[in-house]
Amino acid sequence: MIGARLAGGATRSRPGPAAPASPRPAPPGPPDLLRASAITKIFQADGGQVPAIRGVDLTLGRGQFVAVMGPSGSGKSTLLHLLGGLERPTSGEIWLDGRRVDTLSQAKWAVLRRRHVGFVFQFFNLLSNMTVADNVELAALMGGATRRQAAQRRDELLGELGLRGRADAAPARLSGGEQQRVALARAMANRPSLLLADEPTGNLDSAASRAVLRLLGRAHADGQTILMVTHDARVASAAERVICLSDGMVVDDALMCPPGPAAGLTAAPGLAAPSGPPASPSSAALARVLRLRG
Numbered sequence: 001m002i003g004a005r006l007a008g009g010a011t012r013s014r015p016g017p018a019a020p021a022s023p024r025p026a027p028p029g030p031p032d033l034l035r036a037s038a039i040t041k042i043f044q045a046d047g048g049q050v051p052a053i054r055g056v057d058l059t060l061g062r063g064q065f066v067a068v069m070g071p072s073g074s075g076k077s078t079l080l081h082l083l084g085g086l087e088r089p090t091s092g093e094i095w096l097d098g099r100r101v102d103t104l105s106q107a108k109w110a111v112l113r114r115r116h117v118g119f120v121f122q123f124f125n126l127l128s129n130m131t132v133a134d135n136v137e138l139a140a141l142m143g144g145a146t147r148r149q150a151a152q153r154r155d156e157l158l159g160e161l162g163l164r165g166r167a168d169a170a171p172a173r174l175s176g177g178e179q180q181r182v183a184l185a186r187a188m189a190n191r192p193s194l195l196l197a198d199e200p201t202g203n204l205d206s207a208a209s210r211a212v213l214r215l216l217g218r219a220h221a222d223g224q225t226i227l228m229v230t231h232d233a234r235v236a237s238a239a240e241r242v243i244c245l246s247d248g249m250v251v252d253d254a255l256m257c258p259p260g261p262a263a264g265l266t267a268a269p270g271l272a273a274p275s276g277p278p279a280s281p282s283s284a285a286l287a288r289v290l291r292l293r294g
Helices: 074-085 106-118 134-142 147-160 178-190 206-221 280-293
Strands: 002-005 011-014 032-044 048-060 065-069 089-096 117-120 194-198 226-229 240-246 249-255
Touching: 032 074, 048 249, 065 074, 074 089, 074 194, 074 226, 106 117, 117 178, 117 280, 134 147, 134 178, 147 178, 147 206, 178 194, 178 206, 194 206
Parallel strands: 065 226, 065 240, 117 194, 194 226
Antiparallel strands: 002 011, 032 048, 032 089, 240 249
16 A cells, blocks of 8 residues: 555555456366276186276367277277277276266166267178168167158268168168268267267278268267277378277377367378378377387
8 A cells, every 4th residue: 555645644545556366267178078097808718817908098078089099909999899888897987978987787878879979880780670771760769869850860871971872772782881881870870979980991992981081070070079990090190189009008199180170181081191291290190100000
């Protein structure tokens, strides 16, 4: 306070400069959609215990597109099955959308998957007694869509994946690549919070692979969270982040490019390896991926 002299020697105080206000803390951002903490998976075999996943920590932010790579037998598919509730971890915790899910019963996990998780299986798992259209529409209906909404979603997805002409075919009459595209359409039919894809381009030619990656790219641009297992480094370059597994452990976790709704998709249409100076972060990350792949 600063004193001002008045008649009779009295003083009147006036306020001095105001102290700077302390900055308000930034509001907390949305929690990660998926978080795994120290998860392990040990299978029992005739010769004893076989560790498949060894203490993996993983977080997946909302709207991220993440690829998981690693050599055969590194635990990629097992990790995806754990995160999607198809296997129960031996130890550790899995949280989805702020809820702990590793302790859920199989019945509760089934309900959760119907409404919030889309799964593209490596071996399709299509319903053989239903047509292509019915396989996709059923997934939308089980996710809570009306019949009209389910039919619209079915037609939209089949059209984007070049399958409209095969809508009335049985899965047995499709090629492997066509079955894989139907499996992807079915996984996306319920507009899941989390899409888990196990080798979604593994049985496709380059044209069909581009169609799948375009669909994944559009979904990602609309905010879809995607965790994709792939053996192909060129396909992995479509993601914004690549996690590498070896012997059931995370050995690398690298951003391919700055995060963003459509990050990492520049290499996808032609399935070409990224170009540019060797020192760029994306090139360095992809080089590590290629070395790991062997």
